[in-house]
Amino acid sequence: MDTRLANTWRLTVNEKRFIETALSSGIRIDGRNPFEYRKLSIKFGREDGSSEVQLGQTHIMGFVTGQLVQPYRDRPNEGTLSIFTEFSPMADPSFETGRPSESAVELGRIVDRGLRESRAVDTESLCVLAGKLVWAIRIDLHILDNGGNLVDAANIAALASLLTFRRPECSLGGEDDLEVIVHPPEVSDTVD
Known part of the structure; x- marks a missing residue:
């Protein structure tokens, strides 16, 4: 620590x-x-995959993004989930800028463990083309104010951001049906 x-x-x-x-x-x-209990307030952002959580005096913003990547060799049919936390020095005098502190890394691990063990994200459903392309989901948690109970506030922010995240739909096309076509959200409802 x-x-x-x-x-x-x-x-x-x-x-x-x-x-x-x-x-x-x-x-x-x-x-x-x-x-x-501390008073809880959850605001969903205008953008997909964003939320703002206030739990008592603790204030956290969460953002979820996704990108297509090659899967890990030992898990060719599963996408990935990564948690990153940023402790703003304005949130608490003990936080410093620069590389993530041990506390920030540990908070990310706790949130990651909770999401994985609860199976909040089905990593197999993130597979687009087995062994070739999967979705890598990234959750960024920005601690804006530390008023206590960071673990619960961070977990709530991560889940609230995931609730509004919509990964783009994909389909296979091209001459050999192995070209991945990513569809924008406005046409994703019509993709078969």
């Missing part, structure tokens, strides 16, 4: 006592009751 982020978890004796007293009294710093 990032050293600066890890250091924020070291508490003084007074801080620990304050937390224990607050918990036993049934109060939280943000004024919520012990079992009260």
Whole structure:
């Protein structure tokens, strides 16, 4: 874990006592009751595959894109799913610009694991031409404000973005019926 982020978890004796007293009294710093959820707001963007999630004071934007790529050799009939997280320094003073921190990478892994294990994305349905072309789905999560509970907010943003994502329809054509034709969204309903 990032050293600066890890250091924020070291508490003084007074801080620990304050937390224990607050918990036993049934109060939280943000004024919520012990079992009260953070307020959730989900906005879907104008573009397919985009969403904006606010969970309490945490604010995340999600974007899903797809492109045709060659499949991995050991999975010729499956597309791919990748999660990328970006921690804005404006979201939290402990976040830095540049390469993704260990915390950003770990958050991406947690979201990735949740999507894969829940089978939210059927990677076999992303196959266009076995062994030749599959869809590579990329989810970008931009943390704009860190008000706590990043894992839940990031998972919700990823799922909300996936809900609105429409991969283009493809068909095979050409002389040998092995040329992949990608159809724009406005004509995809008529593709057989």
